[in-house]
Structure formats: structure tokens, C-alpha cells
Amino acid sequence: MLASLWQQLSDSPVPIDSVDLAWAGLAPVMILIGGALLILAVDSLVPRRLRPGSYALATVLLAAGAMVAAVPLWQRVQDAERGPFATAAGAIMVDGFSVFATFVILSAVILAALSFDGWLRREEMDGAEPYVLMLLSASGGVMMASANDLIVMFLGLEILSIAVYVLAAMHLRKITSQEAGVKYFVLGAFSSAFFLYGIALIYGGTGSTNLVRIATYLSATVLGDSGLVLAGLALLLVGFGFKVAAAPFHFWAPDVYQGAPTPSVAWMASGVKVAGFAGLLRVFYLAFSTYRLDWQPVIFVLAVLTMLVGSVLAVVQTDVKRMLAYSSINHAGFILVAVQAATAAGVQAALFYLAAYTFMVAGSFGVIAVVSRKGDIGTSLDDYRGLSRDRPVVAFAFALLLLAQAGVPLTSGFFAKFYVITAAIEAGSSTLAIIAMITAVISSYVYLRIIVAMYGAGDDVPAPRTIPLPAAAGLALVISLTVTMSVGVFPGTLASLAERATPVLIPESDPGAVDPSGVPPGP
Amino acid sequence: MSDFLRDYLTVGIFGLTGVALVGLLLGLGSLLRPTRPQPQKYINYESGVDPVGTGWGQSNVRYYIFALLFVMFDVEAVFIFPFATRVDAYGWFGLIEMGIFIVVLALGLLYAWKKKVLRWV
Amino acid sequence: MIAIAQVTPVWYLVLASVVFAIGAVGLLVRRNPLVMFMCVELMLNAVTLTFVTFSRMLNDVNGQTVVVFVLVVAAAEVVVGLGIIVALLRKQPSATADDLTVLKG
Numbered sequence: 069m070l071a072s073l074w075q076q077l078s079d080s081p082v083p084i085d086s087v088d089l090a091w092a093g094l095a096p097v098m099i100l101i102g103g104a105l106l107i108l109a110v111d112s113l114v115p116r117r118l119r120p121g122s123y124a125l126a127t128v129l130l131a132a133g134a135m136v137a138a139v140p141l142w143q144r145v146q147d148a149e150r151g152p153f154a155t156a157a158g159a160i161m162v163d164g165f166s167v168f169a170t171f172v173i174l175s176a177v178i179l180a181a182l183s184f185d186g187w188l189r190r191e192e193m194d195g196a197e198p199y200v201l202m203l204l205s206a207s208g209g210v211m212m213a214s215a216n217d218l219i220v221m222f223l224g225l226e227i228l229s230i231a232v233y234v235l236a237a238m239h240l241r242k243i244t245s246q247e248a249g250v251k252y253f254v255l256g257a258f259s260s261a262f263f264l265y266g267i268a269l270i271y272g273g274t275g276s277t278n279l280v281r282i283a284t285y286l287s288a289t290v291l292g293d294s295g296l297v298l299a300g301l302a303l304l305l306v307g308f309g310f311k312v313a314a315a316p317f318h319f320w321a322p323d324v325y326q327g328a329p330t331p332s333v334a335w336m337a338s339g340v341k342v343a344g345f346a347g348l349l350r351v352f353y354l355a356f357s358t359y360r361l362d363w364q365p366v367i368f369v370l371a372v373l374t375m376l377v378g379s380v381l382a383v384v385q386t387d388v389k390r391m392l393a394y395s396s397i398n399h400a401g402f403i404l405v406a407v408q409a410a411t412a413a414g415v416q417a418a419l420f421y422l423a424a425y426t427f428m429v430a431g432s433f434g435v436i437a438v439v440s441r442k443g444d445i446g447t448s449l450d451d452y453r454g455l456s457r458d459r460p461v462v463a464f465a466f467a468l469l470l471l472a473q474a475g476v477p478l479t480s481g482f483f484a485k486f487y488v489i490t491a492a493i494e495a496g497s498s499t500l501a502i503i504a505m506i507t508a509v510i511s512s513y514v515y516l517r518i519i520v521a522m523y524g525a526g527d528d529v530p531a532p533r534t535i536p537l538p539a540a541a542g543l544a545l546v547i548s549l550t551v552t553m554s555v556g557v558f559p560g561t562l563a564s565l566a567e568r569a570t571p572v573l574i575p576e577s578d579p580g581a582v583d584p585s586g587v588p589p590g591p
Numbered sequence: 592m593s594d595f596l597r598d599y600l601t602v603g604i605f606g607l608t609g610v611a612l613v614g615l616l617l618g619l620g621s622l623l624r625p626t627r628p629q630p631q632k633y634i635n636y637e638s639g640v641d642p643v644g645t646g647w648g649q650s651n652v653r654y655y656i657f658a659l660l661f662v663m664f665d666v667e668a669v670f671i672f673p674f675a676t677r678v679d680a681y682g683w684f685g686l687i688e689m690g691i692f693i694v695v696l697a698l699g700l701l702y703a704w705k706k707k708v709l710r711w712v
Numbered sequence: 713m714i715a716i717a718q719v720t721p722v723w724y725l726v727l728a729s730v731v732f733a734i735g736a737v738g739l740l741v742r743r744n745p746l747v748m749f750m751c752v753e754l755m756l757n758a759v760t761l762t763f764v765t766f767s768r769m770l771n772d773v774n775g776q777t778v779v780v781f782v783l784v785v786a787a788a789e790v791v792v793g794l795g796i797i798v799a800l801l802r803k804q805p806s807a808t809a810d811d812l813t814v815l816k817g
Contacts, residue, residue, distance in 0.1 A: 112705040261755035272766035666787035
């Protein structure tokens with residue numbers, strides 16, 4: 069029997085539709101997946117426990133390796149002769165946009181892994197699983213950012229989400245962690261079903277799930293079955309809205325952020341959000357640019373609601389994790405403002421915002437992980453009183469990161485908000501820009517409240533306590549602070565990178581060439 | 592009558608025959624057998640162990656991890672069947688690809704085994 | 713004999729949308745995490761039916777390959793979701809969605 073199989077294989081004349089894979093284009097994803105499986109295999113096969121911290125180190129090295137593999141891709145897509153390319157039968161697109169998002173997602177992996185190390189040892193939960201899950205989740209995020217087919221985007225979304233459900237429910241001794249896991253899982257699965265139904269309707273309306281073919285079909289058809297397509301778009305928006313925690317689909321965010329292990333939240337607030345917005349931009353800005361006039365008003369309403377909910381409800385919170393959860397909703401609203409502009413400047417502003425925000429939020433949750441006590445408790449505002457006396461350096465770093473989130477000049481947060489508002493005004497939505505600035509002022513009250521608690525003096529300051537600062541968590545803090553401050557002083561580098569990270573549509577039949585007609589027309 | 596409905600007519604006749612057959616046998620039985628009612632005959636298991644508790648009692652969860660593992664590995668097989676029908680067409684590329692796929696699955700099983708999930712508790 | 717409309721693909725689309733709506737409403741009104749979870753499965757299966765129907769209408773095989781992926785994704789969700797739910801139910805037997813109120817505010 070084996071002999072006949074051998075014969076068949078050797079005789080096979082021409083493979084049918086032999087899939088032409090550009091392996092280099094998939095290298096970052098494959099490094100992440102292969103590395104995760106390798107860690108899992110080592111964890112299963114090595115009889116004794118490895119030295120503590122080796123899994124974290126492996127994760128950081130893998131993410132750095134994936135970044136190194138992405139550098140030649142960036143050079144290639146920026147090269148005028150070679151340019152962006154589609155691979156895997158047109159299902160994966162490697163362009164400046166996807167490579168930029170890959171870099172941001174991998175940075176989030178590194179920061180969250182550094183934050184995980186000390187936290188897991190304190191909770192006596194050190195093991196390979198959190199790192200494996202995060203690497204797999206990141207591979208899903210990269211897939212989402214580079215998906216050129218709605219089904220691939222769905223698969224990326226699920227790989228990203230399913231791993232994060234487990235990361236949220238990981239703390240088995242803490243009931244709130246399980247509760248967060250169940251809530252996130254049920255609502256996440258609910259939104260995935262909506263997302264998939266949206267894909268099905270778009271498939272029915274346009275006859276394809278490939279973004280290029282959808283865009284071609286829509287630009288060629290004047291009076292198509294637009295009802296199906298619009299319904300599909302609305303459902304897709306529900307799915308994306310859940311993932312990035314945009315109002316009115318934000319209800320899970322405060323509960324999950326409060327209950328889930330803090331380093332998992334660092335990943336959720338940075339990497340998952342980046343992947344969600346990357347997918348949102350690719351689908352709405354690229355494939356459905358012809359329906360711009362239909363979806364822009366919807367995004368407008370979502371952005372206003374999200375910013376208001378995120379800033380106003382944050383004010384009444386007393387738990388720092390909940391406060392930052394609402395502030396992350398507010399940030400999502402800001403990025404939606406950039407999406408609403410639907411211009412090249414808007415995409416650029418969104419990418420800049422996502423990159424800057426990743427470092428700010430991962431650093432902030434890293435601080436919360438350090439300040440909390442064993443059992444992942446101690447995250448209320450009162451626990452931060454006297455932090456400037458107990459750990460002056462951590463308090464100072466946290467204050468700077470919070471000021472950056474508030475958008476104070478000389479931090480990356482200022483330029484992030486500045487570019488978004490500029491893009492909105494250029495696109496003619498001054499109303500949105502004004503609302504955005506008002507909510508930025510409201511939410512800055514929240515950040516100031518935390519800073520005042522840390523630096524305040526008085527009778528209610530508790531007795532001094534020692535707060536251990538693990539080396540890895542310190543490194544994560546240094547990285548996020550360095551990036552936040554240096555981008556705040558010299559925004560040009562990141563801005564020019566974001567400027568060159570344009571998403572494109574290329575027909576699959578012509579790999580390796582740029583199709584100028586595929587680029588959506590600017591207004 | 593359309594072909595569509597004629598197909599369903601067969602189903603209908605089949606169903607009616609079944610119902611009639613069962614009714615006939617049960618009816619004949621009730622006519623032929625002697626009737627001597629006793630309270631013993633009305634409990635669930637006349638000659639077995641008397642049931643304890645209600646019908647909605649919870650069963651042991653020790654099976655659920657096995658069930659979960661089974662679901663996972665069972666469903667993954669759905670990718671292997673389409674490949675198997677066209678082995679010759681995909682050639683070596685397909686075979687290596689499927690080999691990698693199965694190795695990844697085996698890795699999951701290895702992990703479950705080493706984490707003592709497969710042990711009967 | 714009986715006048716009946718020909719069963720067109722649109723019927724399947726309508727059926728799928730009804731099933732999807734039952735699942736969505738069920739998830740919102742039921743309070744047992746396991747039942748809520750079964751409603752999600754119902755929604756995914758409705759989507760699968762939609763894909764197959766469109767695939768048939770468009771005479772395009774891609775819609776049918778999607779089903780295989782959705783099937784596997786749904787299985788992965790089942791495994792992870794049941795694991796999380798059972799872990800919670802072990803700590804809090806007879807938990808309903810209304811009992812999950814440690815986190816609020």
C-alpha cells in the first residue's frame with residue numbers, strides 16, 4: 069500500500085493549483101507559531117522544571133526574532149521596484165500597513181511577557197502556558213492585520229480571541245478571574261458569530277470573500293445588491309466594535325479588565341486592540357471605500373458614544389484597573405475618529421495612535437501588576453496612596469505614562485491626539501474634533517486623580533510597605549517610558565514610518581507588482 | 592404532484608406503516624396477555640436497584656476532559672479527509688503539509704498526556 | 713394535490729436568519745452560561761447554512777470550504793469555553809449570569 073502511495077506521489081504530473089507561497093512574507097507568523105509549539109514541546113518533554121524566567125526570555129527572543137524577520141519585509145514593501153505583494157493565493161497581503169501593525173503587536177508581546185514574568189512568580193503560577201497563549205494570540209493578530217480575505221481575517225480573529233479567553237480566566241484561585249473569563253468568552257463568541265454572519269452576507273452580496281475582488285466588484289457594480297452588503301458591513305462593525313471595546317459594545321471591558329490577570333490585560337489593551345483596529349481599517353477603508361458615505365456616519369456616532377462613555381464613566385470609578393479600562397474605551401474612540409476621516413492622513417494618525425498607545429497602556433498595566441499584592445488584589449485607588457514614598461521611581465514612571473495618556477505635550481500621547489484631530493479637521497469633521505478634545509479634558513481628570521493619590525499627603529496615607537520590583541517588569545517600564553518620551557520629543561521618526569505604512573489592494577494574479585488602481589482614491 | 596412531494600410521500604407512507612405496525616403489535620399484546628396489576632410492577636426497575644434521587648441529578652464531571660479532548664481531535668480530522676481524496680494531486684507538498692498538521696495535533700496530545708490529563712482520576 | 717411553492721434557496725436564507733435570531737435572543741434572555749453557550753453554537757450553525765446556500769446560489773465552491781473552517785473554529789471555542797465555564801461552575805455551583813456580579817461598578 070505504501071509502495072502504491074509512493075508511486076502515486078512520484079508520478080503526480082502537475083500539482084493542481086500548487087499554492088505559491090512567499091515564505092518570507094509569512095515568516096513573522098511562522099516564527100510566532102513555531103516558537104509557541106516549541107515552548108509547548110519543551111514544557112512537555114523536559115522532566116524537571118526549567119529555571120524561572122526562561123519561558124519569558126524565550127518569548128521575548130521569539131518576538132524579537134519575528135521583528136527581525138519583518139525588517140526585510142518592510143524594506144521590500146518600501147522598495148519602489150518590488151513593493152507590496154499578496155501571497156497564499158491572494159489571502160495574505162504584505163504591505164507597509166501589515167508590517168507596521170506586526171511591529172506594534174510584537175512590541176506589545178515583549179512588554180506583556182516582561183510584565184508576566186514577575187507577576188507569575190509572585191502568584192506561584194510560573195509556567196509555559198501564558199507565554200504560549202500570548203504568542204499564538206499574537207500570531208492571530210498579525211494574521212488579522214495582513215489578511216486579504218475575510219475568512220482569513222475571521223480565523224485570525226478567532227486565534228487571537230480564543231487564546232485571550234484563556235488568558236483572562238487563567239488565575240484559577242481567583243473567582244473574579246474566572247468570572248471575567250466567562251463574560252469575555254460569552255460576549256466574544258457572540259460578537260464572533262455576528263462577525264461571521266457579516267462575512268456570509270457580504271459573500272452573498274458580492275460573490276467573494278477576497279477583499280480585492282470585493283472592492284473590484286463594488287466599484288464595477290453601480291446598483292448591486294447593496295442591502296446585503298450594507299447589512300453585512302453593519303454586522304462586521306459589531307464584531308470589530310466588540311474586539312476594540314467601542315461603545316455601545318464596550319460592556320465587557322471594565323469587568324474583564326478588572327477581573328483578568330493584570331499582565332493579560334496589558335496584552336488585551338495593547339495587542340488585541342491593535343489587531344482589531346488593523347482589521348477594521350483594512351476592511352472598511354480599503355475594501356469598502358466605495359461605501360464610505362454609508363459607513364462614515366455610523367463610525368461618527370460610534371466614535372462620539374465611545375469617547376463620551378469612556379471619559380464620563382471613568383470619573384466615577386474607584387478601582388484603578390476599571391479607570392484604565394474606561395480610559396482605554398476613550399482611546400478607542402479617538403482612534404475611531406481617525407478611522408472616520410477615511411483618508412490617508414486618518415490611517416496614518418490611527419497607526420501612530422495605536423503605536424504610541426501600545427507602549428503607554430502596556431507600561432501602565434505593568435505598573436499595576438507590580439503595585440498589586442499576591443492574589444492579584446490591591447488595585448483600588450486607596451492602594452496607590454503613598455506610592456511616591458514607597459516606590460518613588462515607579463510612581464514617577466506611572467505618573468509620566470498617565471500624563472502621556474492624557475495627551476500632555478512632550479509625550480507621545482500629545483502627538484497621537486494631535487494627528488488624530490488634525491486628520492479629522494482636514495476631513496471636514498470639526499464637530500468630532502471638538503468633542504474629542506472635550507472628552508480628552510474630562511478623562512484627564514481621571515489620570516490626575518491617580519497621580520494625586522500617589523503623590524498626595526495627609527492622614528489617609530497608609531503605613532509604608534515594600535513593593536518588590538522584578539527586574540523584567542522594570543525593563544518593561546523603562547522600554548515603554550523611553551518610547552513614550554522620545555516619541556513625544558521627536559515624533560518625526562514614528563510619524564514618517566506611519567506615513568509609509570499605507571495599506572494597498574493588489575490583485576492576486578499579479579504577485580509582486582503594485583496596482584495603482586487598487587489604491588483607494590483619496591478624497 | 593411534483594417530484595419533490597412524491598419523494599416525501601414515500602417518507603409519509605413509511606412513517607405511517609411504522610406507526611401502524613407498532614400499534615398493531617401493542618394492541619394484540621394487550622388483548623392476549625393476562626392483567627394482574629401489582630404495585631411492584633409500577634416502579635421503574637422491577638427487578639433492579641431502586642433509583643435514588645431525581646432525574647436531574649448531576650453526574651460526575653470526570654469524563655468531561657476526555658470529552659473535550661475527543662471533540663477537538665475528532666473535528667480536526669475534517670481537514671484530513673479532503674486531503675486524502677486528492678493525495679496524488681497535491682503530491683509531496685501536500686503530504687509534508689499534512690504531516691506537519693498531524694505532528695502539531697500529536698504535540699497537543701503529548702502536552703495533554705504530560706500534564707496528566709489522560710489519567711483516570 | 714397540494715399546492716406548494718417550490719423551495720428556493722431564499723427559504724434557506726430565511727431559515728438561517730431565523731435560527732440566528734433565535735440564538736441571539738436566546739443568549740440575551742437565558743441566564744445559564746451553558747445554555748448561553750449553546751445559543752452561540754446555534755448562531756454559528758445558522759451562519760454555516762447561510763454560507764452553503766450562497767455557495768449554491770453563486771455556484772462557487774469557496775463558500776463550502778468556509779464551512780470546514782467554521783466547524784473547526786466552533787469546536788475550538790467549545791473546548792475552551794466549556795473549560796472556562798466548568799472551572800467557574802466548580803467554584804460556584806449553579807452559577808447563572810445574574811450571579812456573576814462580583815465585578816461591577
